[in-house]
Amino acid sequence: MQNFYAMSVSIPFFSNYWHLITRLGEVQYLLPAALGVCLVLIRSDGTRLLAVRWLQTLLIAAFITLASKIAFIGWGIGSARFNFTGVSGHAMFAASIVPLLVATLASRFPQGWQKLAVFLSFALVLLVGVSRVAVGAHSASEVIAGLLLGSTASAMAIAHKGLPRGSWNQYVPMVVLAWLVLAPFQTPQLPTHSLVTWSALQLSGHAKPYTRTDMMREHHARTARQPASDLKGKPFSTG
Structure with missing residues (x-):
């Protein structure tokens, strides 16, 4: 991830548009499109179970992501070694929604073209993940966790019933495509981070949120106090 990021920042297009690319993983952008497509899938007997499984796996992935953030902000449960403070929500939502959106929009194409479209969608998902590192919002470990969690969610939905195959009025893909193109500029x-922080403080009863800076400062303080000889052969302590 870090090597890919190092190469991409040297490309003028990427370096100039990271902040726009990263918006493609926002929940207020992706979730309405996913819910709209699910409503269409549920109306057909052949795709109803796929829609239900997709919503189930998406809900589970979102819960795990939220829980990881609250656990860190509220109780400091993270890893200084891997610079991990919680699963990247942008990476998770992109990986769990974009491939199935693309698969649905391409469901009227020959199956080979549909599979190619889904494969290319994962390239876009990876780009969204890299953008989170590029804009300084997440570490590589947090993005990788989000990509793995989201990809697992979408893969489980597809594995249950296969890629969606169906035919519906052309207005459906037109409306979804219009939303996907225009929403990053309009929404x-x-x-979300403020809401998660407020929730974590309410649940933990702490007055101040635990931060990445706190974790790294405590980690450096522990390693500075511990003799170098004691560090050899011992497991790393997480913050």
């Missing part, structure tokens, strides 16, 4: 950014 406001939601204060």
Whole structure:
């Protein structure tokens, strides 16, 4: 991930548009499109179970992501060794939603073309993940965790019933495509981090949120106090 990021920042297009690319993983952008497509899938007997499984796996992935963030902010449960403070929500939502959106939009194409479209969608998902590192929002470990979690969710939905095959009025893909193209420029950014922080403080009863800076400062303080000889052969302590 870090090597890919190092190469991509040297490409003018990527370096100039990271902040736009990263918006492609926002929940207020992806979730309405996913819910809209699920409503279409549920109406057909052949794709109803796929829609249900997709919503189930998406809900589980979202819960794990939220729990990891609350655990760190509220109780400091993370890893200084891997610079991990919680699963990247942008990476998770992109990986769990984009491939199935693309698969549904391409469901009227020959199956070979549909599979190619899904494969290319994962390349876009990876780009969204790299953008989170590029804009300084997440570490590589947090993005990788989000990509793995989201990809598992979408893969489980597809494995249950296969790629969606169906035919519906052309207005469906047109509306979804219009949303996907225009929404990053129109939808406001939601204060999701503030809401998660407030929830973590309410649940933990702490007055201040635990931060990455706190974790790394405590980690450096522990390693500075511990003799170098004691560090050899011992497992790394996480913050």
